[in-house]
Amino acid sequence: xxxxxxxxxxxxxxxxxxxxxxxxxxxxxxxxxxxxxxxxxxxxxxxxxxxxxxxxxxxxxxxxxxxxxxxxxxxxxxxxxxxxxxxxxxxxxxxxxxxxxxxxxxxxxxxxxxxxxxxxxxxxxxxxxxxxxxxxxxxxxxxxxxxxxxxxx
Amino acid sequence: xxxxxxxxxxxxxxxxxxxxxxxxxxxxxxxxxxxxxxxxxxxxxxxxxxxxxxxxxxxxxxxxxxxxxxxxxxxxxxxxxxxxxxxxxxxxxxxxxxxxxxxxxxxxxxxxxxxxxxxxxxxxxxxxxxxxxxxxxxxxxxxxxxxxxxxxxxxxxxxxxxxxxxxxxxxxxxxxxxxxxxxxxxxxxxxxxxxxxxxxxxxxxxxxxxxxxxxxxxxxxxxxxxxxxxxxxxxxxxxxxxxxxxxxxxxxxxxxxxxxxxxxxxxxxxxxxxxxxxxxxxxxxxxxxxxxxxxxxxxxxx
Ligand SMILES: [Zn+2]
Numbered sequence: 194x195x196x197x198x199x200x201x202x203x204x205x206x207x208x209x210x211x212x213x214x215x216x217x218x219x220x221x222x223x224x225x226x227x228x229x230x231x232x233x234x235x236x237x238x239x240x241x242x243x244x245x246x247x248x249x250x251x252x253x254x255x256x257x258x259x260x261x262x263x264x265x266x267x268x269x270x271x272x273x274x275x276x277x278x279x280x281x282x283x284x285x286x287x288x289x290x291x292x293x294x295x296x297x298x299x300x301x302x303x304x305x306x307x308x309x310x311x312x313x314x315x316x317x318x319x320x321x322x323x324x325x326x327x328x329x330x331x332x333x334x335x336x337x338x339x340x341x342x343x344x345x346x
Numbered sequence: 347x348x349x350x351x352x353x354x355x356x357x358x359x360x361x362x363x364x365x366x367x368x369x370x371x372x373x374x375x376x377x378x379x380x381x382x383x384x385x386x387x388x389x390x391x392x393x394x395x396x397x398x399x400x401x402x403x404x405x406x407x408x409x410x411x412x413x414x415x416x417x418x419x420x421x422x423x424x425x426x427x428x429x430x431x432x433x434x435x436x437x438x439x440x441x442x443x444x445x446x447x448x449x450x451x452x453x454x455x456x457x458x459x460x461x462x463x464x465x466x467x468x469x470x471x472x473x474x475x476x477x478x479x480x481x482x483x484x485x486x487x488x489x490x491x492x493x494x495x496x497x498x499x500x501x502x503x504x505x506x507x508x509x510x511x512x513x514x515x516x517x518x519x520x521x522x523x524x525x526x527x528x529x530x531x532x533x534x535x536x537x538x539x540x541x542x543x544x545x546x547x548x549x550x551x552x553x554x555x556x557x558x559x560x561x562x563x564x565x566x567x568x569x570x571x572x573x574x575x576x577x578x579x580x581x582x583x584x585x586x587x588x589x590x591x592x593x594x595x596x597x598x599x600x601x602x603x604x605x606x607x608x609x610x611x612x613x614x615x616x617x618x619x620x621x622x623x624x625x626x627x628x629x630x631x632x633x634x635x636x637x638x639x640x641x642x643x644x645x646x647x648x
Contacts, residue, residue: 223378229524230435238377256378259439262527288527294496295526297597298534299541299604320421321535322428330421332503346527 198309244254282306393449400440401478469640497536504529507592524624544605
């Protein structure tokens with residue numbers, strides 16, 4: 194089962210698949226959305242049900258879990274390698290989550306990423322947003338190629 | 347394995363009749379989530395509160411997406427649409443939470459049975475049933491005013507959501523925890539634009555200051571608790587909006603001063619008109635755009 198928008202990643206690689214278990218003959222699958230507005234959840238749910246039906250499991254229950262909220266730290270090491278091989282820079286460490294007020298960040302973004310094309314660390318952000326909710330747009334100063342970067346949350 | 351196209355699996359999941367979009371109940375955002383209301387929480391109040399927070403997100407999303415094809419540059423169009431998408435996700439979860447506790451207003455009388463609660467609430471309530479603040483329904487104005495409003499709205503919502511992570515309603519707490527990193531990103535993005543424009547050319551400064559002056563009076567609508575919020579705050583479910591006033595004022599003052607903009611005097615706070623369903627004609631026009639298709643074809647499938 195792969196992510197509809199990052200097809201090089203399985204749902205397990207992405208950290209979206211939280212649990213699979215048998216409950217009295219029903220296959221229970223737990224998935225969590227990456228972002229609140231992730232439009233791929235419906236496709237993932239339908240893909241999972243269809244795949245399990247085709248694999249011979251008639252009773253399938255795909256459940257959403259909202260807590261704890263998804264973090265890019267849940268993307269597996271294999272997933273990070275696949276992203277880079279697919280031309281998308283994997284995320285760095287997610288910001289530490291605290292329970293108090295969130296401090297304002299007014300400086301230039303401190304995010305960094307290595308160019309997935311040539312490996313240069315000399316890259317700059319050109320847009321804080323990109324074609325899907327989970328990515329930003331960067332450009333490599335060495336090879337001049339643009340690339341997407343999974344932003345840390 | 348993967349389907350030939352993603353639509354195949356969606357189609358399969360809905361009986362193979364080519365129906366999988368609006369009106370078919372696919373991807374209910376709280377599917378499988380335990381929606382039991384903890385003891386001591388009034389479900390009607392909880393639903394009313396989720397409508398307030400959900401309507402803020404839905405209406406601001408609609409305003410942001412009005413920039414699609416009209417933003418000054420493609421990157422910013424994508425940025426505003428992405429902020430809108432995050433807010434739409436928050437709105438869906440919150441409207442679904444309201445529906446899960448039976449708060450549906452008059453929407454169910456108009457929506458067909460196949461339409462899920464979140465869609466019934468979004469598409470089949472009239473303006474007087476919306477509980478969003480006046481801040482989010484005001485027209486966009488120019489790009490400067492738009493980023494000022496996004497700064498104010500995301501600062502306010504982030505302050506609320508950061509506290510709501512401790513709500514006694516576990517569903518609301520989870521929605522808030524999920525929203526915090528999203529709103530942090532929106533707020534910082536908007537703040538950088540306000541800095542760039544305010545401390546930019548004389549023209550960008552003038553127009554951004556005009557945006558501040560246009561948005562500022564709307565702060566009056568944000569910080570007076572309704573009876574629902576007062577009761578739910580006492581029950582440990584909601585946040586008294588007055589409790590976030592100082593944080594919001596501090597953040598906005600910091601950004602505007604760094605942007606060399608003049609901070610207007612704090613407006614005289616009033617009981618919220620928006621939370622009482624007393625909206626301006628701008629919301630009616632916005633909803634006509636948002637709801638027209640669903641109301642024209644209430645049983646449509648695609
Ligand atoms: Zn490069």
